[in-house]
Amino acid sequence: MSDGETMRSTAAGTAPEQAPGAPALPGEALGIAAGYAFAGPALDLGALLWDGTCLPDAQIRVPLPMLNRHGLVAGATGTGKTKTLQLIAEQLSAQGVPVFLADVKGDVSGISAPGEPGTKAQERAREVGQEWTPAGCPAEFYALGGLGHGIPVRATVTSFGPVLLSKVLQLNRTQEQSLGLIFHYADQKGLELVDLKDLRAVVAFLTSDEGKQELKGIGGLSTATAGVILRSLTAFEAQGMSPFFGEPEFDTSELTRRAPDGRGVVSVLELPAVQDRPQLFSTFLMWMLADLFHDLPEVGDADRPKLVFFFDEAHLLFSDASKAFLEAITQTVRLIRSKGVGVFFVTQTPKDVPADVLAQLGNRVQHALRAFTPDDRKALKATVQTFPDSPYDLEEVLMGLGTGEAVVTVLSERGAPTPVAVTRLRAPRSLMGPVEADALDRAVRESPLYGRYAQAVDRESAYEKLTAARDAGASAPPPPASGPKAGPEAGPGRSGGGGRPKEEASMVEQVVGSGLFTSLARSMGTQIGREITRSLFGTARKRR
Numbered sequence: 369m370s371d372g373e374t375m376r377s378t379a380a381g382t383a384p385e386q387a388p389g390a391p392a393l394p395g396e397a398l399g400i401a402a403g404y405a406f407a408g409p410a411l412d413l414g415a416l417l418w419d420g421t422c423l424p425d426a427q428i429r430v431p432l433p434m435l436n437r438h439g440l441v442a443g444a445t446g447t448g449k450t451k452t453l454q455l456i457a458e459q460l461s462a463q464g465v466p467v468f469l470a471d472v473k474g475d476v477s478g479i480s481a482p483g484e485p486g487t488k489a490q491e492r493a494r495e496v497g498q499e500w501t502p503a504g505c506p507a508e509f510y511a512l513g514g515l516g517h518g519i520p521v522r523a524t525v526t527s528f529g530p531v532l533l534s535k536v537l538q539l540n541r542t543q544e545q546s547l548g549l550i551f552h553y554a555d556q557k558g559l560e561l562v563d564l565k566d567l568r569a570v571v572a573f574l575t576s577d578e579g580k581q582e583l584k585g586i587g588g589l590s591t592a593t594a595g596v597i598l599r600s601l602t603a604f605e606a607q608g609m610s611p612f613f614g615e616p617e618f619d620t621s622e623l624t625r626r627a628p629d630g631r632g633v634v635s636v637l638e639l640p641a642v643q644d645r646p647q648l649f650s651t652f653l654m655w656m657l658a659d660l661f662h663d664l665p666e667v668g669d670a671d672r673p674k675l676v677f678f679f680d681e682a683h684l685l686f687s688d689a690s691k692a693f694l695e696a697i698t699q700t701v702r703l704i705r706s707k708g709v710g711v712f713f714v715t716q717t718p719k720d721v722p723a724d725v726l727a728q729l730g731n732r733v734q735h736a737l738r739a740f741t742p743d744d745r746k747a748l749k750a751t752v753q754t755f756p757d758s759p760y761d762l763e764e765v766l767m768g769l770g771t772g773e774a775v776v777t778v779l780s781e782r783g784a785p786t787p788v789a790v791t792r793l794r795a796p797r798s799l800m801g802p803v804e805a806d807a808l809d810r811a812v813r814e815s816p817l818y819g820r821y822a823q824a825v826d827r828e829s830a831y832e833k834l835t836a837a838r839d840a841g842a843s844a845p846p847p848p849a850s851g852p853k854a855g856p857e858a859g860p861g862r863s864g865g866g867g868r869p870k871e872e873a874s875m876v877e878q879v880v881g882s883g884l885f886t887s888l889a890r891s892m893g894t895q896i897g898r899e900i901t902r903s904l905f906g907t908a909r910k911r912r
Contacts, residue, residue: 393426394418396759401426403786404778408433409672411459413733413776414793415496424497428791430731430778432463436673436710437779438701438728442717442751443735448772449714452733453678454479454796456712457634461505465673466624466632470653470680474640477517477808478799480507492772492795503797506627507634509812510618512652513611516641517808520611520821521618521652525561526554528613528655531693533567535651536609537600541690546593550574553586559830563614564605566830571598573834578841609648615825620659622817624675638808650684654697657711661700664707674708682713683720698724717747718754726754730779736769758788765790 393401397418409432416426443449450473457467458479469476482502483489493500511518525533530551534544554561554570561567573579575594583589625633642649657677667674679685686694701711713721713729717737721729732755739745752762756777765775769790776791802808812818 393423397423397426400787400789401428403780404429404789406431406781408781409463411435411456411463412498412794413455414791417773417790417792422495422792424495427497428776428789431781432465432672433669434730434779434781434783435460435465435676436670436705436708437730437783438705438710439712439731439733439778440718440721440726440729441678441712441714441733441735442720443774444716444738446771447735447769448774448793449735450475451772451796451800452735452774452793453680453712453714454798454800455794457676457678458503458505458796458798460673460676461632461634462503463672464626464630464632466626466675467634468623468637468656468675468677469634470637470639470649470678472639472643472649472680474638475802476636477507477509477638477803478801479634479636479796480504480509480811481799481803481807483795483797483799489795489800492792496792496794498794500795501797505634505798506629506631507636507811508622508625508815508817509808510635510637512637512639512642512649514822514824515611516638517805518636518638518812519815519817520824521637522612522614522616522821522824523652523655524615524617525563525567525613526551527617527659529658531690531696532651532655532658535689535693536648537597537604538647538688539597539600541692543593543596543600544690544692546589547597549586549589550594550597553582554830559833562827562829563831564601564610568598568601568605569831569834571601607645609645611824612648612652615827616821618656618821620656621663623656623660623677624664646681646684650681653679654685654700657704657709658696658700660709661704661707664704664709666706667708668706670708673710676710676712678712678714680714682715686720686722686725694722694724698722698728701725701728718751719747730783730785732775732777734766734775736771736773737766739767755788756785760788760790762788 397416400418401416401423404427406429410429411432413428413430415422415424416428417423418426441449441452453469454476457469460467469479471477481504485502489500492498509518510521512521514520514522530544530548534547537543537547539547550567550571551561553559553574554567559566559570561570571594574583574589575591575598580591583591583594623635627633637653639649657679660675660677664674685697689697704711712731713725715721718726718734734751734755737744737748737751739748748763748766751766755762755775760775762775769775772793772795774791774793776786776789778786780786803811
């Protein structure tokens with residue numbers, strides 16, 4: 369039997385075929401295996417474990433069309449989650465499905481290279497009935513802001529939006545709402561927020577003597593709150609965050625590409641250089657997902673996903689998140705399925721994921737959990753309660769799983785949960801470890817995307833416009849008086865010391881009052897409840 373063809377049946381739910389001469393499966397194990405005998409295309413996860421024995425004739429699989437129903441890969445550190453991602457990603461690529469992976473530790477780049485034959489891989493393949501042959505995947509490597517090995521990924525501040533930016537700035541709810549008003553003001557005035565200095569310039573203007581009238585006009589924004597936002601921005605820049613924002617902005621449609629041979633491209637975001645900034649990279653991942661949701665067309669239930677997006681270290685995304693942020697995540701996950709995108713959250717325990725999000729994750733691969741403390745014990749019990757009823761003692765099983773073993777339940781081709789299956793997972797066919805740095809850099813430089821994104825561009829935007837306005841105001845001579853300088857005979861609108869006509873537009877109106885663009889926030893309002901326009905996170909598209 370070839371890899372990927374160990375289990376085939378004429379209809380979903382029928383009994384699995386067994387190799388000639390193989391011992392009959394135990395009754396309960398046969399029932400579990402029948403739940404994974406799908407008729408259509410599927411990914412092979414591994415072989416059923418029953419009563420301590422690996423049963424290679426009972427293959428555990430996940431239907432390809434069901435991978436846009438989202439999923440969870442969980443387990444304690446060192447239990448094999450990364451290899452599970454690699455196993456699923458390389459099979460998706462082979463089926464023509466593009467994949468996005470976040471490489472936090474720097475050990476996923478090996479997916480681009482064939483694996484190295486060895487005793488462990490061969491032994492695992494024999495145990496699970498896998499015909500193992502080494503194979504790499506077509507891959508692109510990216511790096512946030514160009515920090516690390518990869519094609520630079522940047523976002524404009526306007527596109528990133530106030531909700532996501534509030535999370536990385538660690539603003540409270542009131543400050544988040546105030547930042548939203550500042551973004552709305554910039555939208556209305558045609559002030560493009562390309563990078564952080566643009567936003568800082570707008571906030572600084574609104575807190576200046578000249579900008580106070582403008583501040584009053586946008587409603588509900590106090591000078592004190594604006595000052596807090598300005599200080600947060602300044603501190604954020606001082607931490608070296610500027611490279612992540614700017615142009616050229618990354619076009620997330622690059623993540624949906626296929627190679628010339630039809631295989632899906634695996635996009636790997638290399639994060640080791642920024643792993644000490646978890647709030648930033650986890651929120652950037654959410655920007656990418658929100659941007660995909662914003663841009664992709666509806667496709668309904670397709671025969672395969674357009675993209676599967678693996679969200680590693682998912683607990684960082686939900687930690688200290690505002691209510692608006694969590695609501696937006698929930699809505700994005702709920703709706704992006706119809707765009708053909710599957711999202712897999714990768715974390716340690718299901719309790720790391722909010723209940724409203726967890727309820728939408730139809731496919732589950734749960735690696736081992738540890739129960740060293742009372743909190744660990746609670747997490748273990750809570751994890752067991754998220755699984756369907758099964759003949760296994762899942763508390764005992766989850767504490768006893770070895771590396772590369774997991775408890776699995778997925779959605780069948782009919783959309784119903786499959787029986788819980790303790791599974792010994794297959795070995796990835798690609799390299800289980802990082803590729804050499806020189807090879808990685810060479811792959812980046814040779815990419816057709818490198819020339820498009822490598823060099824940052826700093827064009828005229830809010831900072832330049834406001835700077836020009838300030839300089840023009842400082843150097844402009846006072847207008848000539850048309851009458852006496854003082855007294856009741858002075859011309860209309862003049863003060864005793866001279867000044868400018870009331871009907872003359874203010875400096876800000878002259879400089880930024882033109883060039884209004886139709887922002888999504890303005891066309892549908894700025895409330896979070898209407899945000900499927902400036903996106904669910906207030907993100908927006910201006911230019912590529």
